[in-house]
Amino acid sequence: MRAAPTILHLDMDAFFAAAEQASKPSLRGKPVVVGGLGPRGVVATASYEARRFGVHSAMPMGQARRLAPNAAYLVPRFAFYRAISGQVMELLGRLSPLVEPLSLDEAFVDLEAGGLAEDSAGARAVGERLRAEILATTGLTGSVGLAGSKMLAKIASEEAKPDGLVLYEPGTERALLAPRSVRIIPGVGPATGDHLRRAGITTVADLVEAGEDELVRILGRSHGASLFRMALGHDDRPVVAERDAKSVSVEDTFDIDLHDRLRIRLEVERLAERCVARLRGSGHSGRTIVLKVRRYDFSTLTRSETLRGPTDDPLVVREAAERLLELVDTTGGVRLLGVGVSGLADYTQEDLFAQAEAEAGAGAGAGAEAGAEAEAGVGVGAGAGVGAGTDARAGAGRGTVGGAAAGPAGAGEAVEVVAAPGTAAEAGGRRWAPGHDVRHVVLGAGWVQGSGLGRVTVRFEEPGSTVPGRVRTFAVDDPELEPSDPLPLVPGGVTGAEGAAPVTPSAG
DNA sequence: TCTGGGGTCCTAGGACCC
DNA sequence: TCTGGGGTCCTAGGACCC
Numbered sequence: 001m002r003a004a005p006t007i008l009h010l011d012m013d014a015f016f017a018a019a020e021q022a023s024k025p026s027l028r029g030k031p032v033v034v035g036g037l038g039p040r041g042v043v044a045t046a047s048y049e050a051r052r053f054g055v056h057s058a059m060p061m062g063q064a065r066r067l068a069p070n071a072a073y074l075v076p077r078f079a080f081y082r083a084i085s086g087q088v089m090e091l092l093g094r095l096s097p098l099v100e101p102l103s104l105d106e107a108f109v110d111l112e113a114g115g116l117a118e119d120s121a122g123a124r125a126v127g128e129r130l131r132a133e134i135l136a137t138t139g140l141t142g143s144v145g146l147a148g149s150k151m152l153a154k155i156a157s158e159e160a161k162p163d164g165l166v167l168y169e170p171g172t173e174r175a176l177l178a179p180r181s182v183r184i185i186p187g188v189g190p191a192t193g194d195h196l197r198r199a200g201i202t203t204v205a206d207l208v209e210a211g212e213d214e215l216v217r218i219l220g221r222s223h224g225a226s227l228f229r230m231a232l233g234h235d236d237r238p239v240v241a242e243r244d245a246k247s248v249s250v251e252d253t254f255d256i257d258l259h260d261r262l263r264i265r266l267e268v269e270r271l272a273e274r275c276v277a278r279l280r281g282s283g284h285s286g287r288t289i290v291l292k293v294r295r296y297d298f299s300t301l302t303r304s305e306t307l308r309g310p311t312d313d314p315l316v317v318r319e320a321a322e323r324l325l326e327l328v329d330t331t332g333g334v335r336l337l338g339v340g341v342s343g344l345a346d347y348t349q350e351d352l353f354a355q356a357e358a359e360a361g362a363g364a365g366a367g368a369e370a371g372a373e374a375e376a377g378v379g380v381g382a383g384a385g386v387g388a389g390t391d392a393r394a395g396a397g398r399g400t401v402g403g404a405a406a407g408p409a410g411a412g413e414a415v416e417v418v419a420a421p422g423t424a425a426e427a428g429g430r431r432w433a434p435g436h437d438v439r440h441v442v443l444g445a446g447w448v449q450g451s452g453l454g455r456v457t458v459r460f461e462e463p464g465s466t467v468p469g470r471v472r473t474f475a476v477d478d479p480e481l482e483p484s485d486p487l488p489l490v491p492g493g494v495t496g497a498e499g500a501a502p503v504t505p506s507a508g
Numbered sequence: 509t510c511t512g513g514g515g516t517c518c519t520a521g522g523a524c525c526c
Numbered sequence: 527t528c529t530g531g532g533g534t535c536c537t538a539g540g541a542c543c544c
Binding site: 035036038039040041042043044058059060061062063065066103187220221222223243245246247248249250251252253298336338340 | 509510512
Binding site: 058 | 535538540541542
C-alpha cells in the first residue's frame with residue numbers, strides 16, 4: 001500500500017472485438033462476437049453492442065447466437081492482436097521499467113519505479129496521456145485504473161470502462177470496497193462466492209465483520225488469510241516485470257467425441273508434438289509430462305509422469321504421453337485431449353539420454369521433422385481458433401463449421417451458409433474463415449464475410465475508410481482471390497504480419 | 509448447439525528420508 | 527516395544543484468471 005496512486009492498471013476495451021471493428025468499417029457500431037465458431041465454441045470477446053444483447057465472454061457460442069442472431073461472428077486473429085498488444089506494451093514500457101503484462105490486453109505498471117508520477121495529479125496526467133497515445137498509435141481505446149495497490153487499480157480500471165480513467169485515492173480503499181460484492185475481490189470466483197454466501201457473507205463488509213479466523217475456517221489458511229487482508233484494502237503485491245513460465249500445454253476440443261482408441265492415440269501423439277514445438281520455441285525443456293482428458297460427460301482428469309531429467313525431445317514426450325493414455329479409460333467418448341509439460345528448465349539442456357540417443361542416429365531425424373511439422377500446425381491453430389483446428393480432424397463432416405456468416409445485422413448480404421463437406425479441400429487447401437483478410441487482384445483488400453457451398457463472400461474495405469465497403473461473392477477456388485495479411489489500423493501502424501505466421505484463413 | 513485454450517496457485521495424501 | 531516429527535517430492539484435482 002503506498003501513499004500515492006502510482007500503480008496503474010490498463011485494460012483495453014473489448015479488445016478482440018474492438019480490433020475487428022477498427023479494421024472493418026462495416027462492423028463499427030454493430031454487435032461483433034469473436035470466438036470459436038465450431039459447434040463447441042465459446043465467446044472470447046463481445047463488442048459493447050453485442051453485450052447489450054446479453055452476450056459475454058466464455059458464453060457458449062450457440063447461446064450467443066440465440067441472443068444476438070444478427071451479430072457478426074468472427075474467428076480470432078491472434079497474430080493481429082499480438083501485434084497491437086506489442087505496440088501497447090511498448091508504450092507502457094516508456095512509463096516505467098516495471099510493467100507486468102497479464103494478457104494481451106491487460107497490464108500493471110509501477111509509475112513510482114518509473115519516476116514519472118509522485119502524486120495523484122501526476123498519476124492522473126500520466127494515465128490520460130497514455131490513453132491518448134494508445135488511441136493515436138493503435139486506433140483503440142483502453143481504460144486506466146490508478147490506485148495505491150494492484151487490487152484497487154484493477155477495480156478502478158473496471159469501473160472506468162469503457163474508454164475512461166478512474167483514480168482511487170489511497171486511504172479510501174476500505175470505504176470503497178465495503179458495500180461491494182465479495183466477487184469484486186480477485187481470487188473470489190463462483191465457487192468461493194457460493195461458499196461464502198452459504199455462510200451468510202455476500203459483501204466485502206461482511207468479510208471484514210466475519211474476521212480472519214472465521215474466513216480461515218471456511219476457506220483454509222492461505223485463501224482465508226489473504227482474503228481478509230484484501231477485504232481491508234491491504235495488498236502489498238509488487239508489480240513484477242518478468243515471470244518465468246512454469247508450464248507449456250496444448251489441448252484440443254473435438255467437434256464430435258472421439259471413441260476410436262487408435263484415433264485417440266493419434267491425437268495424443270499430435271498434441272505431444274505440438275507441445276514440444278512450443279516448448280522448444282520458448283527455449284525450455286521440462287521434466288513432467290501431463291496428459292489431460294475430458295470425457296463425454298465433461299468430467300476431466302489428468303495423469304502425469306515425472307522424468308529423471310528435463311527433456312525437449314519430441315519422442316520422449318510423445319512416448320510418455322502414450323504411456324499416460326494407457327492409464328485412462330476412454331469408453332463413452334472423449335471430448336478433449338491435452339498434453340502439457342511442467343517442471344521447466346530455463347534452457348534446452350542436457351537430457352543426456354536423449355542426446356546420446358540422437359547421436360546414435362536412430363530416430364533423430366524423425367524427431368526433428370515431427371517437431372517442425374507441429375510448429376506449422378501451431379501457427380494455423382492459433383490463427384484459426386478452436387473449431388477450425390479440430391473440424392477436419394474430428395471428421396465432423398457436417399459442414400456447418402466450415403461456413404458461417406459474419407455479416408452485420410441488417411446488412412442484407414449476410415449469406416446463410418451451409419457448407420458442404422469437403423469444401424475446404426476443393427479450394428485447393430485454402431480455407432476461408434470469417435473475418436480473415438484477403439486480396440483480390442482487381443478489387444483490392446477485403447475480408448471474408450462468409451463461405452460455403454463452394455462460394456466465399458468478401459467485403460472490400462480498409463481500416464482507413466469511414467463507410468462500409470461493397471460485398472462480392474466468388475468461387476472458393478477463384479484464382480484472383482488470395483489470403484493476405486491484416487492492414488494497419490492507423491497509417492504507418494503495424495499489421496500483424498511481422499514475425500507472425502502467415503494468416504492463412506482456415507474454416508472456423 | 510452446453511460449456512475454449514492457455515495459464516497460475518493451492519490443497520492433500522502418500523512415499524520416502526532423516 | 528502401536529508409534530514422532532519434519533521436510534521434500536510426486537500425483538491428482540480444483541478454483542481462478544483472461
